[in-house]
Amino acid sequence: MNVTLCNADALYCAGGPMAIGVSINGIDPSEIASVECSVLWFTEGKGDEDLGVANFVRRGRHFWDSRIVQRNPSDQWRVEDRVECRLPPTPLSYRGHLITVRWCVRLRVKRDGADDVVTQVPFHLVAPEQIGHFRSPMSVRQTGVDSVSV
Amino acid sequence: MFGPPTKRSKLRPWSKKRGDRTLATQLGALATETVYYTSVLMVGVFGLSLVLALRFAPSRMPSLPQIPGSSGAPPLHTPIAAWIFGILFLAAILVGAGRLLYRLIRESSSSEYRHVLASRAGRFRGKTIDFVSLEDEGFRPRNDSDDPAKMPGVPSISSATESPGERLRYRLAPASASVDLLGITSLALIWNSSWFVLVAIAVSGLVRGIVRPFLICLLVPSGLIGWWLFRKMIGRIRSSAGVGPTVVEISDHPLHPGETYDLYVCQWGRMKLRRLSVRLVCEEETCYRQGTDVRTERHEAMSIELGSMKNLQVDPHNAAEQQLQVSLPTGVMHSLCGRHNAIRWRIEIQGKSRQWPSFCRSFPVVVHPPPPPIRRSPR
Numbered sequence: 419m420n421v422t423l424c425n426a427d428a429l430y431c432a433g434g435p436m437a438i439g440v441s442i443n444g445i446d447p448s449e450i451a452s453v454e455c456s457v458l459w460f461t462e463g464k465g466d467e468d469l470g471v472a473n474f475v476r477r478g479r480h481f482w483d484s485r486i487v488q489r490n491p492s493d494q495w496r497v498e499d500r501v502e503c504r505l506p507p508t509p510l511s512y513r514g515h516l517i518t519v520r521w522c523v524r525l526r527v528k529r530d531g532a533d534d535v536v537t538q539v540p541f542h543l544v545a546p547e548q549i550g551h552f553r554s555p556m557s558v559r560q561t562g563v564d565s566v567s568v
Numbered sequence: 569m570f571g572p573p574t575k576r577s578k579l580r581p582w583s584k585k586r587g588d589r590t591l592a593t594q595l596g597a598l599a600t601e602t603v604y605y606t607s608v609l610m611v612g613v614f615g616l617s618l619v620l621a622l623r624f625a626p627s628r629m630p631s632l633p634q635i636p637g638s639s640g641a642p643p644l645h646t647p648i649a650a651w652i653f654g655i656l657f658l659a660a661i662l663v664g665a666g667r668l669l670y671r672l673i674r675e676s677s678s679s680e681y682r683h684v685l686a687s688r689a690g691r692f693r694g695k696t697i698d699f700v701s702l703e704d705e706g707f708r709p710r711n712d713s714d715d716p717a718k719m720p721g722v723p724s725i726s727s728a729t730e731s732p733g734e735r736l737r738y739r740l741a742p743a744s745a746s747v748d749l750l751g752i753t754s755l756a757l758i759w760n761s762s763w764f765v766l767v768a769i770a771v772s773g774l775v776r777g778i779v780r781p782f783l784i785c786l787l788v789p790s791g792l793i794g795w796w797l798f799r800k801m802i803g804r805i806r807s808s809a810g811v812g813p814t815v816v817e818i819s820d821h822p823l824h825p826g827e828t829y830d831l832y833v834c835q836w837g838r839m840k841l842r843r844l845s846v847r848l849v850c851e852e853e854t855c856y857r858q859g860t861d862v863r864t865e866r867h868e869a870m871s872i873e874l875g876s877m878k879n880l881q882v883d884p885h886n887a888a889e890q891q892l893q894v895s896l897p898t899g900v901m902h903s904l905c906g907r908h909n910a911i912r913w914r915i916e917i918q919g920k921s922r923q924w925p926s927f928c929r930s931f932p933v934v935v936h937p938p939p940p941p942i943r944r945s946p947r
Contacts, residue, residue, distance in 0.1 A: 432937060456680040459721075461909045464865060465854030468906030470720055474684045508719040510937055512901045515867045516852040517909045526678050534678070545825075545938045548899060 419443070419537045421525050428541040429552050430521075433507045438523055440499045445535075447497055451528040453477045455501050459509055459543070462518040473503035511542040601671050609664030615657035623650045723905040725822050725934045733817035735832045740816045740915065740931040749804050756797035763787070763794045807925045812837025812882070814917050814929045818894070822934040823913070826898040831874065833917060835888040842920045845876035848894055849930075850901070853910045869911070870900065902937045 422439035430436055440455060457473040477499065512519040524538040544552055674682065733739040770783050812835065819830035833846050850870040856863055872894075880888045894915075904911040914930040921927070 454678060454680060458680060458683075461906060463854060463909070465856045466908040468909050469679060469683055470906075471680050471683045471687070472720070474680055476681070506718075506720050508902060508937055509721040509904050510902065512904075512911075514852050514869055514901070514911070516854045516865060517904075517911065519904070524680060526680070528678075547826075547938045551899075 419525055419527065419535060421523050421537055421539045423523065423539060423541060425541075428539075429549060430505055430541055430543050431546045431549050432505060432510060432543055433546070434505055436503050436505050438501045438503075440501065440525060441496060442498075442527060443496045445527065445529070446495055448479075449529050449532070450497075451479060451530050453481075453499075454524075454526040454528070455499075456524045456526075457503055457505070457521075458524060459519055459521045462520060463514070463516050465517065470509070472506050473501075475501050505543060509543075510545060598671070598675055602668065605664045605668040605671065607664075608660050609668060612657045612660030612662075612664055616654060616661060619650050619654045619657060623647075623654075719902075719936065721904050721906060722936060723903055723934055733832070736817035736819045736830055738818050738821050740818060740821075740933065742814065742816075743914070743930045743932055749808055752797070752801050752804055756794070756801040759790075759797050760794045763790050766790070803925075807927065810837070811839065811919070811921070811924055811927050812884075812887075816915055816917070816931045818915075818933070822903075822936045823894070823896050824936055825896050825900050825902075825938055828893055828895045831892040831894050831915070833890045833892065835880075835882060835917070835919065836884070837882050837887075838884060839882050839924055840922045841877070841880040841882060841888060842922060843876060843878050843918075844880060844888055844890075844920075845918045846874040846890065846892060847916045847918070848872040848874055848896075848933075849914050849916050850935075851912050851914070853912060855908045872897075874915075896935065898938075900935065903934045 420439075420441045420443070422441075424437040424439075436457065438455065438457075440453070442450070442453070453476070455475045455477075456471050458469060458471045460470075461468040481499075509519050511521055520540060521543045522538045522540045524536065527535045529535070542552070673685075677685075731739045731741060766783060766787055770780060770787060773780050773783075815832075815834040815836070817832040823829060831846070833844075835841070835844055848871070849868060852867045852869050854865050856865070874894060875890055875892045877888060877890060882888050901911055903913055912932060913935045914932045916928060916930045918928045919926065
């Protein structure tokens, strides 16, 4: 599974637009029960987790039949989709002593009779006036992709 | 799930659980909870059916055998018993069905989906629910980002701006009354009431010629503890009532990073203050479970000294007044209020007096993120 953010540096303005490219390889579309793409924030740290979902899109089984892009020579299925949303103004990304607020795009593939497959891509939500400060050449960082089988 | 195999703990339901350890597997917990809540639901259905049948069609019910020594109708026949048992069984049905449904939804859906369902339910309560296409897109709830004025996770400012100030625009409300005072007062009253009950028992025994030496010995230490609690309570009441009110007014609210605000602080009372200092404090507050306890931890993330006065004489005609300015640095975190985590901003007034204990009063303020740049029209 691959999640691509429209900004390569993973920096987003609070209240600004966001586009997410989703592609799923190697899973037969007939096995996919649903795919959930969420833009969410969650807290990390000493306390229990707080979670807020800013955007949630759930694609059903029939949606993917029309989204098969190619069946490559190695007999791998590949389906693609694109989600667009507007980010909320708060909460901004934060790293403190007890609390850390993180933003991510989480893609969850629910399969028939099998465990969910979850991928999440972190990004930073910053105030519009600070985006220039974070976008200095030294502070551009690569986006990480964590794949977790649940 | 993929970690090293852990040593299976002994099943000790009476012992205190610590950390995140659980006694059963996830599947076992689901099965047990399902069986339990189904049982509660079924007992409720059975009991309510019985109550309704006995209430509305008693003649068609088979006659119950009469218990020897009892007289009159069976207990469920009386109207009051029917109401009591009816409410109890209805509560069992609601609890059983609700918890069963919640547990099954929780098991079959992701945490994100459950959050969306909960926010939809909240919107339904607010009568602004909107159903968006349920077809090929699944469904997409309208989220708060559609309205730029709504800031998810940021506390409301209504309580802070409903009181106008005399010198400046808003008068800030102090933080809620101290829990310490309420706690020590309750403890002192309960302890001393119990002590007087024991004294009454001991005295009544002595009047009737019954001497209870153990009780009399117990009265002495518990009386001393009661006296200590009473003195603490009086001290707390004296210090909270003796130090006069503190007034804090601000030129604008909510606060935004990078902006400067006027602040007016006034301390009333009749005392000599060695020092009165004003600070702007940002505090992280987090709440977590540790076994069966819920603990709260706080950390002062930022503190800005706004001003201080020394050696003040405060009397009812001459309050200690101070006009200050608050400059909020750029890049600071806005206020946040989640279920378990919060970032709170407050203006804190600390006073050190000669005849009173030191006091500290806080006035919560809300910090918003910087406003978005104004989009100018081409015209």
